Each structure stands twice: as C-alpha cells, then as structure tokens.
Amino acid sequence: MTTKEKTEIDALLEKGILEIQTDKPREITDQFCKDLEPWRVVIEFSNGTKTTDFARRDFMFNRLPLGKLRIFSRFIDLEQFKGSSVLDIGFNEGYHSIFFSKYLKCKVDAIDVLGSALTRARKISEFLDLSVNYTIDNAITYKREKKYDLILHLGTLYHLTDVSTAIKNASDSLNDGGHLFLETITYEGSGEYDCQFLAGINNDSSNIWALSIPTLDYMFKECGLSKVSHCRDIEVNLLKGTGMKRSLLIYKKDL
Ligand SMILES: C[S@@+](CC[C@H](N)C(=O)[O-])C[C@H]1O[C@@H](n2cnc3c(N)ncnc32)[C@H](O)[C@@H]1O
Numbered sequence: 001m002t003t004k005e006k007t008e009i010d011a012l013l014e015k016g017i018l019e020i021q022t023d024k025p026r027e028i029t030d031q032f033c034k035d036l037e038p039w040r041v042v043i044e045f046s047n048g049t050k051t052t053d054f055a056r057r058d059f060m061f062n063r064l065p066l067g068k069l070r071i072f073s074r075f076i077d078l079e080q081f082k083g084s085s086v087l088d089i090g091f092n093e094g095y096h097s098i099f100f101s102k103y104l105k106c107k108v109d110a111i112d113v114l115g116s117a118l119t120r121a122r123k124i125s126e127f128l129d130l131s132v133n134y135t136i137d138n139a140i141t142y143k144r145e146k147k148y149d150l151i152l153h154l155g156t157l158y159h160l161t162d163v164s165t166a167i168k169n170a171s172d173s174l175n176d177g178g179h180l181f182l183e184t185i186t187y188e189g190s191g192e193y194d195c196q197f198l199a200g201i202n203n204d205s206s207n208i209w210a211l212s213i214p215t216l217d218y219m220f221k222e223c224g225l226s227k228v229s230h231c232r233d234i235e236v237n238l239l240k241g242t243g244m245k246r247s248l249l250i251y252k253k254d255l
Contacts, residue, residue, distance in 0.1 A: 009078045012103055016064035017042040018095045020102070020128060032127050036120065040093045041065035043124075065095040068154050068183050071248050075229040076179070081106060084149035087173055089139045090156030094121030097132045100150075101125070109146070111137035140166045147175045157184040158198065159206050164219050171223035174253045180225060185210040185239070186247040193218070202238055210244045225251040 012019060022029065022045050029049035033039070038056035042063055064070075072078070082104050088097045091110035094117075100106040110132055112118060118134050125132045139153075140162045151170050160166045170180060187196040187210040195215055198207040211219075217227050231248040239245060 007073075007077065007079050009103060010070075010073050012099075013066055013070040013073050015044075016067040016070050017044055018065055018098060019044050019046070021046045022128070036123060040120075041095055043095075065093075066099060068181075068248060069096065069099060071232050072181050072250065075231045076250060078104065081150050081179075083107075085109075085146070085175075086150045086152065087111070087144075087148040087170075088152045088154075089170065090154065090159070091121055091134060092117055092155075094124055094132060094134065096152050096154060097121070097134070098125060098128060098130060100152075101130045101132050102128065106150075109133045109135070109144075109148070111135055111139065111142055113138055140169065142169060144173050146173070147178070148173055149175055149178045151178070151180045153180055154183040157182065158209055161208055163209055163211065164222075167219050167225075168223050171220070171225055171253065174225070176253055176255050178253045179228075180220075180251045180253070182216070182249045182251060183246060184216075185244050186213050186216070186233070187242075187244050188212060189243055196242070196244060198244075213247060213249070216249070220251050224254050226254060228252045 020043060026047040026049055029045050029047055033049055033051055033054050037054050038058045039051040039054060040058040040060060040062060042065060043051045084106050086100045086106045086108045088108060088110035091097050091112045097108045097110045101108045118136055121134050139156055140160055151174055153170060157163060192214045194212055196210040198210055201207050227249055229250040234246045236246055
C-alpha cells in the first residue's frame with residue numbers, strides 16, 4: 001500500500017538497485033569494477049558501467065540491494081533524514097550507507113564483523129568520493145557515545161545470539177524521536193511469542209533466531225521504542241512452509 005506522495009528519493013529507489021550519478025569517464029569506472037570482481041550487488045553508473053557486466057559474481061549476488069529501502073520509502077518520507085546522522089549495522093558492501101551519504105547527505109557510521117566487507121565498502125565509497133565511516137564492530141557489543149537520528153538494522157538481527165542486548169545497544173545509540181528500520185527473519189507460530197532457533201538452517205550456521213513480531217515489539221518497547229509501521233512480510237522460497245518470513249518494520253524511540 002502506498003501511503004505518501006512520490007519524491008526524488010523515491011525515484012532513485014524505483015529500480016531497487018544502487019544508481020550512481022557520476023562524472024567519471026566510463027573507462028575508469030570499468031577498470032574499477034574489473035579490479036573489484038566478484039561483485040555482490042547491482043550498481044549502475046550514469047556513464048554506462050554496470051556491475052552486472054562483469055562475469056565473476058559472488059554466490060550471494062543481490063539483484064535488489066536497495067529493495068528494502070524502496071519498501072521503507074513507501075511508508076516514511078526518507079527526505080526527512082537529509083543531513084541526519086545514520087548508523088548502518090551490518091553494512092556488507094556499503095550500499096545502504098552509500099545511498100544515505102550520497103543522496104541524503106547524511107553523516108554515516110557503519111559497522112560489520114567482516115574484514116572483507118570493510119575492505120570492499122571502503123574502496124567503493126572512496127571511489128565515489130564519499131566519506132562513510134566504516135569500522136569493524138559487533139552489533140551486540142559495540143559501544144558509542146554518539147547518538148543517531150536513524151539506525152539501519154537490515155538483515156543482521158537474525159544472525160545475533162543475544163538479540164535483547166543488541167536491541168538495547170541500538171536503542172542506547174538513538175536520539176529521542178530517532179527511527180530504526182528493521183528487516184529480519186520473523187516467525188509466526190500458534191502462540192503469540194513463539195520463536196524459532198535457526199541454527200544450521202539452509203546449512204548456514206550464522207542464522208540464529210527468528211522471533212515473532214509481538215516478541216520483537218515487546219523487546220523494543222522495553223528499550224523505549226514503539227513500532228510505527230509494519231511495512232511488509234515477504235515469503236521467501238528457502239523458508240516456505242516454516243512459518244518464517246522476512247519482515248520490514250519501523251520503530252521510533254519515544255520522546
Ligand atoms: C545478510 S547481510 C545484510 C547486509 C545489509 N545490511 C542488507 O540489508 O542487505 C548481514 C550482514 O551482517 C553482518 N553481521 C553478521 N553478524 C554481525 C554482528 N554480530 N555485528 C555486526 N554485523 C554483523 C554480516 O557480516 C553481513 O554483512
């Protein structure tokens with residue numbers, strides 16, 4: 001359901017990929033993309049270079065890296081975050097951080113546990129002349145003095161052993177009235193608070209918890225965040241018949 005008027009930012013998210021407006025010559029962008037193969041995500045540059053033109057791809061290749069933001073943008077006007085401070089938890093190749101830095105002029109800090117993610121995200125952002133502050137840190141244990149207007153908690157929560165500490169950590173890092181965009185695997189069983197332990201599902205030992213949405217709402221509320229939108233539940237083939245799906249939710253820290 002569309003709940004608001006379309007903006008320039010919505011137009012940039014229309015294809016769900018990272019579109020980069022650039023003055024760099026095509027040969028230079030092509031060489032950069034060649035050097036960074038294999039790619040994990042679709043990036044299309046205005047000079048014609050596309051990461052999909054390069055044959056070697058990561059096995060987790062993501063054709064819709066900004067698909068989640070596109071869904072959120074139908075429920076909340078992203079322009080309101082112009083110039084805001086943003087924390088991207090689990091930044092991966094940096095595409096969400098890059099979008100907020102380039103198109104909304106946000107001051108972005110970003111954390112991930114993987115050194116390979118850090119190396120790639122830094123190279124891509126430097127090539128785009130963006131100053132995103134990527135660091136290695138853990139969503140459960142990181143500590144920040146600084147507080148943010150927006151936290152992106154996308155595709156990371158179900159990887160965490162200690163969800164409640166991670167939620168408390170995120171809440172402590174948010175300004176009052178700040179927003180948190182959550183995308184994670186959720187579970188709907190017979191009981192409101194039924195949850196699933198995912199260890200090993202799809203042969204991936206990094207998948208840990210699928211909590212029910214009432215459980216997430218409860219944990220966030222305990223930390224002073226209320227749900228403002230339950231944007232979408234997405235059924236994915238790998239989770240078919242399990243009661244699990246990927247859910248996108250927006251929380252806001254109480255004033
Ligand atoms: C499925 S990817 C999601 C990437 C991106 N946020 C997105 O929504 O497309 C999960 C990311 O979280 C990172 N991650 C896993 N455990 C983490 C932890 N404990 N703290 C911070 N990042 C973590 C992974 O390295 C990976 O980059």
